[in-house]
Amino acid sequence: MKSNDYLPHEVQIVARVQEAPDIFTLRLRFTDLAHHARYHFDAGQFNMLYLHGVGEVAISIASDPKDTHLIDHTVRVVGRVTKALAQLQTGDYLGLRGPFGRGWPMAAAQGRDVLLITGGLGCAPVVSVVHYVLRRRAHYARLIIMQGVKHTHDLIWRRQYDTWAAAPNTQVLLTADQTGQGWPFNTGLVTQLIAQAQFDPANAVAMLCGPEGMMRATAQALQERGLPDHDIWLSMERNMHCAVGHCGHCQFGGSFICKDGPVYPLPEISHLLGVKGF
Amino acid sequence: MNHFLAREDFPHLLRALTQAGYDCVGPQIRQGAIVFDHLHSVTQLPQGFQDEQQPAHYRLQQTDSPYWFDWSNGASAIKPYTFAPQENLWAVQRDQSGRLRFQATLPQPQKTAIIGVRACDLAALTLQDQHFLHGKHVDPYYQARRESLLLIGVNCTHAAATCFCVSTGDGPEIRQPYDLLLSEIAAGFLLSSGSTAGATLAAQLPLTPASDAQQHTAQQRMQAATQQQRHLPAKPPLFAHLNHPHWQTVGARCLACGNCTSVCPTCFCHQALEIPDLDGDTSRHERRWDSCFQPGHSYIHGWQIRSNATDYYRQWLTHKLAGWHEQFGRSGCTGCGRCISWCPAGIDLTAEVEQLG
Ligand SMILES: Cc1cc2nc3c(=O)[nH]c(=O)nc-3n(C[C@H](O)[C@H](O)[C@H](O)COP(=O)(O)OP(=O)(O)OC[C@H]3O[C@@H](n4cnc5c(N)ncnc54)[C@H](O)[C@@H]3O)c2cc1C
Ligand code: SF4
Ligand code: SF4
Ligand code: FES
Numbered sequence: 001m002k003s004n005d006y007l008p009h010e011v012q013i014v015a016r017v018q019e020a021p022d023i024f025t026l027r028l029r030f031t032d033l034a035h036h037a038r039y040h041f042d043a044g045q046f047n048m049l050y051l052h053g054v055g056e057v058a059i060s061i062a063s064d065p066k067d068t069h070l071i072d073h074t075v076r077v078v079g080r081v082t083k084a085l086a087q088l089q090t091g092d093y094l095g096l097r098g099p100f101g102r103g104w105p106m107a108a109a110q111g112r113d114v115l116l117i118t119g120g121l122g123c124a125p126v127v128s129v130v131h132y133v134l135r136r137r138a139h140y141a142r143l144i145i146m147q148g149v150k151h152t153h154d155l156i157w158r159r160q161y162d163t164w165a166a167a168p169n170t171q172v173l174l175t176a177d178q179t180g181q182g183w184p185f186n187t188g189l190v191t192q193l194i195a196q197a198q199f200d201p202a203n204a205v206a207m208l209c210g211p212e213g214m215m216r217a218t219a220q221a222l223q224e225r226g227l228p229d230h231d232i233w234l235s236m237e238r239n240m241h242c243a244v245g246h247c248g249h250c251q252f253g254g255s256f257i258c259k260d261g262p263v264y265p266l267p268e269i270s271h272l273l274g275v276k277g278f
Numbered sequence: 279m280n281h282f283l284a285r286e287d288f289p290h291l292l293r294a295l296t297q298a299g300y301d302c303v304g305p306q307i308r309q310g311a312i313v314f315d316h317l318h319s320v321t322q323l324p325q326g327f328q329d330e331q332q333p334a335h336y337r338l339q340q341t342d343s344p345y346w347f348d349w350s351n352g353a354s355a356i357k358p359y360t361f362a363p364q365e366n367l368w369a370v371q372r373d374q375s376g377r378l379r380f381q382a383t384l385p386q387p388q389k390t391a392i393i394g395v396r397a398c399d400l401a402a403l404t405l406q407d408q409h410f411l412h413g414k415h416v417d418p419y420y421q422a423r424r425e426s427l428l429l430i431g432v433n434c435t436h437a438a439a440t441c442f443c444v445s446t447g448d449g450p451e452i453r454q455p456y457d458l459l460l461s462e463i464a465a466g467f468l469l470s471s472g473s474t475a476g477a478t479l480a481a482q483l484p485l486t487p488a489s490d491a492q493q494h495t496a497q498q499r500m501q502a503a504t505q506q507q508r509h510l511p512a513k514p515p516l517f518a519h520l521n522h523p524h525w526q527t528v529g530a531r532c533l534a535c536g537n538c539t540s541v542c543p544t545c546f547c548h549q550a551l552e553i554p555d556l557d558g559d560t561s562r563h564e565r566r567w568d569s570c571f572q573p574g575h576s577y578i579h580g581w582q583i584r585s586n587a588t589d590y591y592r593q594w595l596t597h598k599l600a601g602w603h604e605q606f607g608r609s610g611c612t613g614c615g616r617c618i619s620w621c622p623a624g625i626d627l628t629a630e631v632e633q634l635g
Pocket of ligand 4: 248
C-alpha cells in the first residue's frame with residue numbers, strides 16, 4: 001500500500017496528568033503495537049493529534065525519543081480542539097499522525113553548553129530537551145535553563161525547576177515581569193537573565209521557544225554575549241492543517257514551518273523575524 | 279510536428295480516446311467564458327471564438343474563422359482535475375467502545391483525456407507535481423488523479439493582452455511533457471506524440487505527412503503569440519522591499535476576494551475540515567481550496583498574523599514570485615495572466631512588481 005501521511009493511526013490514552021488548571025499531559029500508545037515499535041522521532045518534532053468529530057492540532061512530542069514505551073504530549077487549553085482534548089480520560093482513543101518537521105540540533109549540541117530560553121507558560125518543546133539532556137548528562141557540558149513568565153503565578157512546574165536546579169552542572173534562572181511576595185527569583189524580562197548565565201559563547205548552543213518578540217530580543221542579547229547566529233535555534237509556530245508542506249498555512253517566507261521547521265537556526269529566518277505579516 | 283490531421287478527421291481522435299476508455303474533456307463556453315468540461319463532439323468546441331482580456335475584463339468574440347483553439351486561455355486552468363476543489367481525505371468510524379477505524383477515501387478517477395491544454399498550464403501542472411508528488415511527502419489523492427490524465431496540448435496562436443508567458447519562459451510553445459501535441463492551422467492540425475500512450479492513439483488516426491508549407495504556417499501562427507504586452511522580471515527582489523509604501527497602495531485597491539488565488543494554476547493552499555455525521559459516530563475529514571486572502575488562513579490561537587488586504591496581497595505576491603524560488607527553484611508564476619483578468623479591482627501583478635522592484 002502507498003504511504004498516506006494524511007491518515008491518522010489510532011492511539012489510546014494510557015495515562016493523563018493534570019499539570020496545571022489549563023495544562024495536561026496525555027501519554028499515548030498506538031493500538032497497533034507493530035506500528036508503535038516502528039515509530040521513531042527526534043526531540044522537537046511534533047504530531048497531529050486528532051479528536052473524533054472535532055479535528056486535528058499540532059502538538060510537540062514531550063517524551064524522550066529513546067523511551068519507546070509511551071509518547072507524551074503536553075497540551076495547553078486555548079481553543080476548540082484543545083478544550084475538547086482536555087475532557088478525555090485514560091482509556092479513550094485518539095488519532096495521531098507524525099512525527100513531522102525538524103527537531104532540535106541535539107547531535108550538533110553534544111559536548112557543548114546547552115542554553116534553553118523560554119517565555120510564557122509551559123514550553124513543551126523545550127521541556128523535552130531538558131529531559132533529553134539530563135538523561136544523557138555526560139554527553140553535554142553545562143545546561144542552563146532560563147524561563148520568563150508575566151506573573152509569578154504563571155510559573156507551572158515550580159517543583160520541577162527545583163529538581164532540575166539540583167542536577168549536576170545545571171543552572172536554572174527564573175524571572176517574572178511582575179513579581180509578588182515570596183518570589184525568590186528575578187524581576188524583569190527573560191533577556192535580563194542572560195547576563196547571569198554561565199556559558200562559553202564559543203562552545204554553546206541556544207534553543208529558544210516563546211513569543212516571537214521574546215525570541216527576537218533573546219537572540220539579540222545572545223549575539224551581544226558573543227554567541228554566533230548559527231548556534232541560536234528558534235521554534236516557530238503558525239497555523240497548521242496538513243503538517244506535510246502541502247496546505248500552505250504555515251508558510252514563513254520561502255519555508256514551510258511544518259516541514260522545514262518548526263526548529264530553525266537563526267540565519268535561516270532572521271530576515272523575516274519581526275516583520276509584521278510574516 | 280511531422281504529421282497532419284485534417285479538421286474533418288478530428289472526430290477520429292475523440293473516438294480513439296473513447297475506445298481506449300478515456301473520458302474526454304475539452305474547452306467549451308459556459309456563462310460567457312471558456313472552461314473545460316466533458317466533450318462528446320467537436321460541435322461543442324468554441325469555433326471561431328477569440329478572447330479579449332484586460333485587467334478586470336474578459337470577453338469572448340465570435341468571428342467567422344474556422345479555428346477551435348484561437349483563444350489564449352479560459353477562466354479555469356486544468357488544476358481542478360488534479361487538485362480537486364473539494365475532496366474527502368479519509369473517514370473514521372467510532373464503535374461502541376470508542377475505538378476508531380480510519381479509512382483513506384482515495385479517489386478512483388476515470389481515465390481522462392484533456393484536450394487543449396496550454397503551455398502555461400502544462401508548466402503549472404509540472405509545478406504542482408513538484409509540490410504534491412516530488413517533495414518529502416507524496417500526496418496520494420493528487421497522485422491518483424494525476425495518473426488518470428492524458429494530456430493533449432495545443433500551442434497558442436494568439437496571446438491575450440494579459441499574457442506574459444514569454445517572460446516567464448513557459449510559452450507560447452509547449453515544452454513540458456505531453457501525450458499529444460497539436461498546432462492548429464486552417465485545414466486541421468499538425469500533430470506529434472510525446473508518450474507511448476500518445477503514440478498508440480496517433481497510430482489509429484488517418485494522418486498524412488505534414489508538408490513544409492503546413493509546418494511553416496503553424497510556426498508563423500505560433501510566432502504571433504510571442505507578441506506580448508506584459509513582462510515579468512525573472513526574480514524580483516520582493517523580500518528586500520517588504521516595507522515599500524506601494525504595498526499600501528495596492529492593499530487599498532484589493533478587495534481580498536481571493537479570485538486571483540482560485541484562478542491561478544499554481545496556487546495550492548487548502549484547509550482541512552472535520553465533518554461529523556449526524557449519527558455521532560461517523561466523521562469525515564475533507565480538504566477544500568483555501569486562499570491566503572482569507573482571514574483564517576494565518577490564524578493562530580488568539581490572533582491573525584495577517585489581517586488586512588495589504589498583508590494578504592504582500593503574502594501572496596512575495597510567495598508567488600520570491601518564496602517559490604526558495605521552495606521550488608523557480609517562480610510560481612507561469613504568465614497565464616488569469617489573476618489580472620479575473621481581479622475585479624484590475625490589479626495587475628506585472629505592474630505592481632514594477633512599482634515594488
Ligand atoms: C509545531 C507546533 C507545535 C506545537 N506544540 C504544542 C504543544 O506541545 N502544546 C500545546 O499546547 N500547543 C502546541 N502548539 C499549539 C497548538 O497547535 C495550538 O494551540 C492548537 O492548534 C490550538 O487549537 P484549538 O483548536 O484548541 O484552538 P483554536 O484557537 O480554536 O484554533 C483553531 C485553528 O487555529 C489553528 N491554530 C490555533 N492556534 C495555533 C497555534 N498556536 N499554532 C498552530 N495552529 C494554531 C488550529 O490548528 C485550528 O486550525 C503547537 C503548534 C505548532 C505549530
Ligand atoms: S500568478 Fe497570475 S499570471 Fe501567474 S500563473 Fe498565477 S494566475 Fe497566472
Ligand atoms: S488582488 Fe484582486 S483578485 Fe486578488 S484578492 Fe485582491 S481584489 Fe481579489
Ligand atoms: S501545515 Fe500545511 S503546509 Fe505546513
